[in-house]
Amino acid sequence: MTAVDLSTSLAGVTLPNPVMTAAGCAAAGRELEPFLDVAALGGVVTRSVTLDPRAGWPPPRMVETASGVLSGTGLQGPGIGGFLATELPWLVQRQARAVVSIAGESLAEFAELARRVGNSPGVTAVEVNLGWPEDAATGRDPYQASKVVNVVRRDVPRGIPVLAKLAPVVHSVVDVTRAVVKAGADGVVLAHTVPGMAIDRRTLRPALGGVTGGLSGPAVHALAVRCVWEVHQALPDVCVVGVGGVRTGYDALELLLAGASAVQVGTMIFHDPSSPARIVAELEAELSQRNLTRVADVVGRAHRPEGELS
Amino acid sequence: MTAVDLSTSLAGVTLPNPVMTAAGCAAAGRELEPFLDVAALGGVVTRSVTLDPRAGWPPPRMVETASGVLSGTGLQGPGIGGFLATELPWLVQRQARAVVSIAGESLAEFAELARRVGNSPGVTAVEVNLGWPEDAATGRDPYQASKVVNVVRRDVPRGIPVLAKLAPVVHSVVDVTRAVVKAGADGVVLAHTVPGMAIDRRTLRPALGGVTGGLSGPAVHALAVRCVWEVHQALPDVCVVGVGGVRTGYDALELLLAGASAVQVGTMIFHDPSSPARIVAELEAELSQRNLTRVADVVGRAHRPEGELS
Amino acid sequence: MTRAATGPVQVTGEVLGVKRAGAFHHLTLVAAGVAERFRPGTFVALTVGGDLSQRLLRRTFPIYRARPTGAYGGTVEVVLATGDDGSDWLSRLGGGARLDVLGPLGRPFALPKEPVTCTLVGGGHASAPLFGLAERLRERGCAVHMVLGAATETRLFGALEARRAAKTVIVTTEDGSVGMRGSVSAVLPDLLARTSTDVVYASGPHGLLHAAAEAAEAHGAWSQTAVETDMPCGTGVCQACVLPVVGEDGVTRMVRACTEGPVFRGDRVRWRDLGTVPSGTWGAPPPAPTGGPAR
Amino acid sequence: MTRAATGPVQVTGEVLGVKRAGAFHHLTLVAAGVAERFRPGTFVALTVGGDLSQRLLRRTFPIYRARPTGAYGGTVEVVLATGDDGSDWLSRLGGGARLDVLGPLGRPFALPKEPVTCTLVGGGHASAPLFGLAERLRERGCAVHMVLGAATETRLFGALEARRAAKTVIVTTEDGSVGMRGSVSAVLPDLLARTSTDVVYASGPHGLLHAAAEAAEAHGAWSQTAVETDMPCGTGVCQACVLPVVGEDGVTRMVRACTEGPVFRGDRVRWRDLGTVPSGTWGAPPPAPTGGPAR
Numbered sequence A, B: 001m002t003a004v005d006l007s008t009s010l011a012g013v014t015l016p017n018p019v020m021t022a023a024g025c026a027a028a029g030r031e032l033e034p035f036l037d038v039a040a041l042g043g044v045v046t047r048s049v050t051l052d053p054r055a056g057w058p059p060p061r062m063v064e065t066a067s068g069v070l071s072g073t074g075l076q077g078p079g080i081g082g083f084l085a086t087e088l089p090w091l092v093q094r095q096a097r098a099v100v101s102i103a104g105e106s107l108a109e110f111a112e113l114a115r116r117v118g119n120s121p122g123v124t125a126v127e128v129n130l131g132w133p134e135d136a137a138t139g140r141d142p143y144q145a146s147k148v149v150n151v152v153r154r155d156v157p158r159g160i161p162v163l164a165k166l167a168p169v170v171h172s173v174v175d176v177t178r179a180v181v182k183a184g185a186d187g188v189v190l191a192h193t194v195p196g197m198a199i200d201r202r203t204l205r206p207a208l209g210g211v212t213g214g215l216s217g218p219a220v221h222a223l224a225v226r227c228v229w230e231v232h233q234a235l236p237d238v239c240v241v242g243v244g245g246v247r248t249g250y251d252a253l254e255l256l257l258a259g260a261s262a263v264q265v266g267t268m269i270f271h272d273p274s275s276p277a278r279i280v281a282e283l284e285a286e287l288s289q290r291n292l293t294r295v296a297d298v299v300g301r302a303h304r305p306e307g308e309l310s
Numbered sequence C, D: 001m002t003r004a005a006t007g008p009v010q011v012t013g014e015v016l017g018v019k020r021a022g023a024f025h026h027l028t029l030v031a032a033g034v035a036e037r038f039r040p041g042t043f044v045a046l047t048v049g050g051d052l053s054q055r056l057l058r059r060t061f062p063i064y065r066a067r068p069t070g071a072y073g074g075t076v077e078v079v080l081a082t083g084d085d086g087s088d089w090l091s092r093l094g095g096g097a098r099l100d101v102l103g104p105l106g107r108p109f110a111l112p113k114e115p116v117t118c119t120l121v122g123g124g125h126a127s128a129p130l131f132g133l134a135e136r137l138r139e140r141g142c143a144v145h146m147v148l149g150a151a152t153e154t155r156l157f158g159a160l161e162a163r164r165a166a167k168t169v170i171v172t173t174e175d176g177s178v179g180m181r182g183s184v185s186a187v188l189p190d191l192l193a194r195t196s197t198d199v200v201y202a203s204g205p206h207g208l209l210h211a212a213a214e215a216a217e218a219h220g221a222w223s224q225t226a227v228e229t230d231m232p233c234g235t236g237v238c239q240a241c242v243l244p245v246v247g248e249d250g251v252t253r254m255v256r257a258c259t260e261g262p263v264f265r266g267d268r269v270r271w272r273d274l275g276t277v278p279s280g281t282w283g284a285p286p287p288a289p290t291g292g293p294a295r
């Protein structure tokens, strides 16, 4: 087996490997402790932290769909205070690379979240959740999205990348990326869940407490690959993190080949809490068996004509 | 078992049941003859007919995804001349309700297609494929979409409904629906495939000959339910046909409950060529076991408060 | 992968066999390490559908029996109801089939330190975890009484075994097909009084748990309730299994059934408000659901 | 559901057994009605993954043997290669497993009316359909010769059976592990000349089919080639299995391997242009792929 250098650059920050957990799918990392070593992952993205504590939507919050789930949790969480007091320090103490996802309801909230997260020690990157709230359409509209990124970037120290996480269901994910990068984003995370809905067999009413929800899991993987491909095609210098339906090492490789520098694993953690660690190992094997020695060499490789090596 | 009246109204035309085949997934119906009786379905939607014969994209044209397929055929077909000479007459002779899907590359092409289809005997409805071509974004942009519908409606005789088939990946499927209805559409078909992509394990290049393709099948069912729900919520008087991932009678019922008057079965025909007929029977059973006696009573029912009966 | 000597493990389990038990199925799995860590009230989360499954969520089942050693190594046993596609798939497995097992998960029933009198209340196949509990209680010198309820005889689980496990056994069925006609709530107040019960343990549908908690409260006993609810992940990461529970500070929080539960003090759960976020809950109200996925 | 006495049927098949055959697996199914309709070169399309499968596309296999009657009713046999998740799943099935079967599908090998001399060329497990063909040819008084090629011995299928089926049998392997070292194309011209072959039948990878068609052409024989290609539906509705084939009118069309094939006249297939839409094809060129799904 060929030895493989799994390290990758996340907008200038080096990660030991490109596999992270996805926002909202690993709580703040601690629950995975019995099943994997959080420090051995590329990074741990926290659930999206809000300014105030939130109780979230009423249940049901998740329904199973074909090769996916439909969910709407309403961002339940302890708020930034609780997060900084207990959750972040645990990640830092465990030597995980903490990527803090933030979700505000106004520009002022985003700014305050950015300031408080940015001032906390041990933060590897900040991810701005622009897929929420849907009604503000921040993740869909280039103008709204760039305003949010602008205030966040202002308050996060240089050296800590700010990543904008975008909705996949837009006219042009390229246009939104262009706008947020101009506003200061160091990279984009593609993509959030796809708005969907299910109806309960018994009540014949919406199955989720929040009526509609987000579709995620292997079902939507091809959509994530396409978003990454389009952005890398148009903006090859922008750092892209791919997320959506990663289940195996090959799924992760596919996103890298399409142009992602790192990938995130979300829904599959519900299926298999050790999957992020398994995917690191499988990715290494996928590269090794193809005699590919560096993750850096495969990023965007599917855009090159067949046979061309670098 | 309660007796069930499965008949439904497709923008004023009565269908014996609400289950049709989806465009491009049943060729022009004839191939299904060994497996089901086309006349026993609500309708047969033809593959999208173009003005000139088309050879389609180079293969590979389809890859398997989790609970779905990603495909791009490039509208291979005999053109309107061949279609009217052999394919439509076969459907008419078999007493199927033929819904003719048309795809033009310009307004003039759409107008000519509409005129020639509209003048042919035995056409139950015309479906306007606005999910193609993607680059013209006709199915996404309210203005473009309404211009196409306008020219088609002009040339199709009254009494033959014109249905506009829209892309699901838009800012607001409601806005596009509003625009096409204003332009004369008698109903909308929600929705087309979701743009996606896959990379081949061997070549590490795009797996499809057409690079990106459309994702369909049970994987995207929740997305179709959501599109139907949103449009019925905002525009309860508009006739909606639901399509996306229908695999069972309950999936069909879900779309009806969300607000569809009829449903289409696409990808599942590849899995099981008799599935449209099976789904008719399963839908009947789903209604009967809930003591629901008429399809007409369940259309949009999920919008009513729980317990409310009509 | 096991990282801690306590807490759950993730292992490949092998099916020893599936037997019918009335309307239910009784599944025995060889699963190294799970039985050793078992305490009554904990559960396992099993993958369903096989190698090419489209079903991503595990199915969770309270552990019925756990045997750390045996001819085949440590085994765990669970009881399945049919009706869900994943559980149905499990019920059709043959010996030798393999699945991924997580367990034991969740907080167990709290056990009394003194040899007190306990009444165990089970509904349908959810009575399964009560038998291991009865054993541990008897080991501690507790007196054990049992009430088993179900809609009808075939949906009763463990009535025979209960005779060995408990001093008093009362069976109720809603249709009167066996035991007393009616629900467990009709017999509980009298039983608790007659036996001078100190702790009520309950496992079953929400209505039964609520009734058991109220009967305990009225009688002045503690109650421990194992809450049945959908658990998409079982490990605490998805936040989908929440219910409103009142904390020591009197504040209601939406807590996870899988990690803070499945066993809760019966007087802490806001039974009437299940399925809602009651106003006044910590962090409530969120902005009203808008029809968009919110996270 | 069966609607026509000829043409394919859709039935629930039951696995009788799966046996190893070198690197391959040999699957026998009870499938009412399929064997009766079988003609050599036709294929079956099988569902994979079981009740909760995420794999929607059937896997298609040319029929190896078909027995209209037998102890268990009509059976069909196919040969599976591993490497694809669906075929792997099939290869692990035990007796009694059920799956949905469509078949026989596709156009069979055209059979000569006269008792001519035929050479059958197979590559790997794709030689499977040639044995039933050999039988029918012999019934018609044809002389049958056979060439079987593979990368290595374990990937050769039916070499033993070939001795019963054919007068001459030549085996080639690329690594020389058995038979002659090299590919079938090295031995074909000589064999066709030596046997005065009138018709060449071939089944295998595209390279082999191309070589067989060219050798036939050079020798002045007809050729019939069974094209191996992904067939998502197998029934002609999806248009994904197309290849460029020249019609009687000299015009190239993109035709479906599943319904117009899988057997084509070897001189009609544009072997060098497989995977493309050659310019000049009826209806070509479409607008260049734009990066958007087009339909």
Ligand SMILES: Cc1cc2nc3c(=O)[nH]c(=O)nc-3n(C[C@H](O)[C@H](O)[C@H](O)COP(=O)(O)OP(=O)(O)OC[C@H]3O[C@@H](n4cnc5c(N)ncnc54)[C@H](O)[C@@H]3O)c2cc1C
Pocket (backbone or CB within 6 Å): A062, A063, A064, C043, C057, C058, C059, C060, C061, C062, C079, C080, C081, C082, C083, C084, C085, C086, C087, C125, C126, C127, C128, C226, C227, C228, C229, C230, C231, C232, C233, C262
């Ligand atoms: C403490 C406890 C006690 C329980 N007792 C038992 C028991 O002894 N035996 C038993 O069979 N079951 C028991 N359950 C329920 C079990 O965990 C599953 O929820 C149950 O098997 C699902 O089937 P259901 O018949 O309850 O129907 P539902 O829960 O209504 O399931 C129907 C549908 O819900 C969805 N679904 C199923 N499971 C989940 C899930 N985990 N997350 C999200 N969606 C899901 C599926 O789409 C399924 O089709 C218990 C659970 C707990 C935690």
Ligand SMILES: Cc1cc2nc3c(=O)[nH]c(=O)nc-3n(C[C@H](O)[C@H](O)[C@H](O)COP(=O)(O)OP(=O)(O)OC[C@H]3O[C@@H](n4cnc5c(N)ncnc54)[C@H](O)[C@@H]3O)c2cc1C
Pocket (backbone or CB within 6 Å): B062, B063, B064, D043, D057, D058, D059, D060, D061, D062, D079, D080, D081, D082, D083, D084, D085, D086, D087, D125, D126, D127, D128, D226, D227, D228, D229, D230, D231, D232, D233, D262
């Ligand atoms: C005339 C003919 C002869 C053939 N000979 C045999 C035979 O005897 N035995 C045999 O095992 N196979 C045979 N095949 C191939 C067989 O039909 C399947 O294509 C094959 O089993 C798929 O596995 P593969 O190893 O060829 O890999 P590939 O075809 O490369 O399959 C790898 C991937 O392709 C995808 N895939 C697989 N099947 C399909 C499909 N039908 N449509 C779209 N995507 C798909 C899956 O995602 C899979 O993971 C033959 C086909 C035909 C029509």
Ligand SMILES: Cc1cc2nc3c(=O)[nH]c(=O)nc-3n(C[C@H](O)[C@H](O)[C@H](O)COP(=O)(O)O)c2cc1C
Pocket (backbone or CB within 6 Å): A022, A023, A024, A025, A047, A048, A069, A071, A072, A073, A075, A101, A129, A130, A131, A165, A191, A192, A193, A215, A216, A217, A218, A220, A243, A244, A245, A246, A264, A265, A266, A267, A268, C238, C295
């Ligand atoms: C239950 C659940 C909760 C989520 N919570 C968040 C969140 O808090 N913030 C966020 O940006 N994305 C959230 N997501 C989206 C995921 O991070 C990810 O973008 C999406 O699920 C697609 O990846 P996957 O298919 O690997 O799950 C959530 C997804 C799920 C399923």
Ligand SMILES: Cc1cc2nc3c(=O)[nH]c(=O)nc-3n(C[C@H](O)[C@H](O)[C@H](O)COP(=O)(O)O)c2cc1C
Pocket (backbone or CB within 6 Å): B022, B023, B024, B025, B047, B048, B069, B071, B072, B073, B075, B101, B129, B130, B131, B165, B191, B192, B193, B215, B216, B217, B218, B220, B243, B244, B245, B246, B264, B265, B266, B267, B268, D238, D295
């Ligand atoms: C192979 C294939 C070809 C298709 N061709 C067309 C087409 O010609 N015109 C069209 O409007 N939609 C076409 N569609 C889209 C389907 O009609 C349908 O909208 C979509 O597949 C979702 O439904 P499903 O999940 O039931 O397949 C095609 C889909 C597939 C998979």
Ligand code: FES
Pocket (backbone or CB within 6 Å): C230, C231, C232, C233, C234, C235, C236, C237, C238, C239, C240, C241, C242, C256, C257, C258, C259
């Ligand atoms: S089941 Fe996922 S948090 Fe409880």
Ligand code: FES
Pocket (backbone or CB within 6 Å): D230, D231, D232, D233, D234, D235, D236, D237, D238, D239, D240, D241, D242, D256, D257, D258, D259
């Ligand atoms: S396999 Fe679908 S048309 Fe041939």
